[in-house]
Amino acid sequence: MRQTMHRMTAVVAALASLVFLAPSQAPAQGWPQRPVRFVIPFGPGAGADIGARLIQEKLSTRWGKPVVIENRPGGDSMIAIQTVLSANDDHTFLWGPAGNFTVHPYLYDKLPYNPDDILPIARFSSTILAVGVPASMNFANLADFVKRAKAEPGKFNSAAVAGITEFAFDYFTKTAGLSFVKVPYRDIVQGGNDLAEGRLHIYVASYAIIRPHRESGRVKALAVMGNKRAPSLPDLATAAEEGFPSLEMEGLVGLFGSPAVPAELREKIGADIVAAANDKVVEDRLNATAQTPNRGGAKEFAADIARQRAQIANIAKELGLKPAR
DSSP, X not given: OHHHHHHHHHHHHHHHHHHHHHHHHHHHHXXXXXOEEEEESSOTTSHHHHHHHHHHHHHHHHHTSOEEEEEOOOGGGHHHHHHHHHHOSTTEEEEEETHHHHTGGGTOSSOSSOGGGOEEEEEEEEEOEEEEEEGGXXXXXXXXXXXXXXXXXXXXXXXXXXXXXXXXXXXXXXXXXOOOEEOOOSSTTHHHHHXXXXXXXXXXXXXXXXXXXXXXXXXXXXXEOSSSOOTTOTTSOBTTTTTOTTSOOOEEEEEEEOTTSOHHHHHHHHHHHXXXXXXXXXXXXXXXXXXXXXXXXXXXXXXXXXXXXXXXXXXXXXHTOOOOO
């Protein structure tokens, strides 16, 4: 009888331990139970959209459920962000640049969401950000542009993609002692055309926007903004190499989730995305669309974003900007 009681006690203890383990193990083991949504804060054809679609089928095969891409542009990415956070489940994710939200606290007095609720899951690529000027103005390099802009303050105008790109450009402007007339755009892509025609004097945007005008010979690219040269553009120096380290910012792109996604599941999904992206065809396609392959799991992506947040906080301090309360 005593032995039977001991056995029953052992069985109950074992079952209890399984119950306590279940919440942390079940999500990764039984996931997904339904289609997985990737919400993208841009329209079809944007760099982030192209990247997600490159591995969409691979992930669907790996997970045994469809991966549905949902384009939700507008609202400075807040529409897409709030779509994901409102869903608050482990099947709805945000796919896009980290810079779309890391800079928000310094651009708005109040935010409709908590940036800490956007959790990194997988790093996928880096968008190549570049500095372009009209070829007709015959600037030799970035230092030459700065020298001439300093000599004639207020004569030159500028435009930059909103968010971290403009943030970094404003920091560069201040540290270099420059003064520009900012040209506002409803559609910042139009800036590429104005640059090619000489109506715009300096333009900071994704290289994908500048590239066709550079290839036509009407725009000169002076530098890229990454911390190292883009493998697909080995002839184009970084701004730091040109003597302007303040004009540096990484266009980190990847997958994010809400707090409803457990840490174990974030690690699993991150590993799956890295595996799906580890493909020569994917790499070639990314390079062809002015992006650089930059694979990494949840922890690596989180570390990169922490560094970017620290960089942005430093820039904000130098520019006299305070974070939203």
